[in-house]
Amino acid sequence: MLDKTQLIPENTLITNSPEEGRALAVKIARLTIKITQPNAEIRDQLRPVYANDAAMLIAIGQTVALEFSTISKANNYWR
Amino acid sequence: MLDKTQLIPENTLITNSPEEGRALAVKIARLTIKITQPNAEIRDQLRPVYANDAAMLIAIGQTVALEFSTISKANNYWR
Amino acid sequence: MLDKTQLIPENTLITNSPEEGRALAVKIARLTIKITQPNAEIRDQLRPVYANDAAMLIAIGQTVALEFSTISKANNYWR
Amino acid sequence: MLDKTQLIPENTLITNSPEEGRALAVKIARLTIKITQPNAEIRDQLRPVYANDAAMLIAIGQTVALEFSTISKANNYWR
Amino acid sequence: MLDKTQLIPENTLITNSPEEGRALAVKIARLTIKITQPNAEIRDQLRPVYANDAAMLIAIGQTVALEFSTISKANNYWR
Amino acid sequence: MLDKTQLIPENTLITNSPEEGRALAVKIARLTIKITQPNAEIRDQLRPVYANDAAMLIAIGQTVALEFSTISKANNYWR
Structure with a gap:
């Protein structure tokens, strides 16, 4: 339980690759x-609500895109 | 009450870690x-409205993502 | 009335602190x-409409987040 | 009609001040x-629709915030 | 048909002016x-749907603003 | 199956051209x-829902615009 984070896993935005960065964005x-x-x-009740709704799936996609933008910059785009 | 801020706690965007930066974004x-x-x-009446609505939870996620983008840049991504 | 601005108070994005920058974003x-x-x-009729609607309060939050992003950059994040 | 622009007035993002930059964002x-x-x-029929609708006024605010972000960067924040 | 692009006309983000950059954003x-x-x-059936709907026109404006932000940076704001 | 990515094809944001970058944004x-x-x-059931809905097509466009912004920066705008 020591130093456990709730919002940013492992308390860093740095990842080894774009794939891992994207997974972090989703997380x-x-x-x-x-x-x-x-x-x-x-939350368990709400999951099927958004997973079966086209508009909400798109909105989730926008959220992930925003998070990924930040994570990508943090990693200098893994260039 | 002296010099108390209403909008930005402690009147700074600088935090010690991504986790703290994320908590600030939420705040x-x-x-x-x-x-x-x-x-x-x-506000107390509205809280259960958005906390139980999938679309609003996603919209809150977008807001936090936007705030976190700014705070991350301010902290040079805690690199 | 001389040189009065309508859209950007005092015609500058530069503020003394994050708190003032956030207040400018709201303004x-x-x-x-x-x-x-x-x-x-x-506008007076519309105010209670959005102030009592969870979805609209969230949308206002997104707008303020966007404005604050610009103002924060303008102030080099008050670092 | 010579060289008349349809999308960006005077074909430039550079303005003299934040106030003018904001006006350009609206335009x-x-x-x-x-x-x-x-x-x-x-368009004349649609104007009262959005001008009297709290949600649409907020959405217009988000659009202007996005345009203003670009124009502010173009002008190096008028620093 | 040789080397024809489907998504980015002429396969470049570089334009001669803000006006052309904005037209590219729309495109x-x-x-x-x-x-x-x-x-x-x-698509022909959907066009009058969004062209006559205030909320959708605003949402299109947000999309164009986002694309224009990218194109403007690509062109160093035509400074 | 070795090292197969699920979220970022070929595990890179770098592409040869704007057109390929845009295709990656869509993907x-x-x-x-x-x-x-x-x-x-x-997903197959939801596809016609959003492909025939003007508002959702616009929202997809916003998502792609956000992803493309990140990919364009990663590629230094293919300048």
């Missing part, structure tokens, strides 16, 4: 939802 | 809502 | 609405 | 709508 | 819709 | 939806 987007709705049961 | 997003709707009772 | 976001709907009476 | 946002809906009569 | 925004809905007949 | 936007809704059958 931190989900962790924001978790902190806003801490009840796991309610 | 300043909430403070914007507070200044727009200063009535605590009404 | 210029409101001034955009004012120029789009110049009728004060109608 | 180019409107010109995008004009090119997408070239019929002036229909 | 690539449209080409994304074209690749997502390749059926020209359906 | 990674789709892969985010795929990871959020892994059921191919449901």
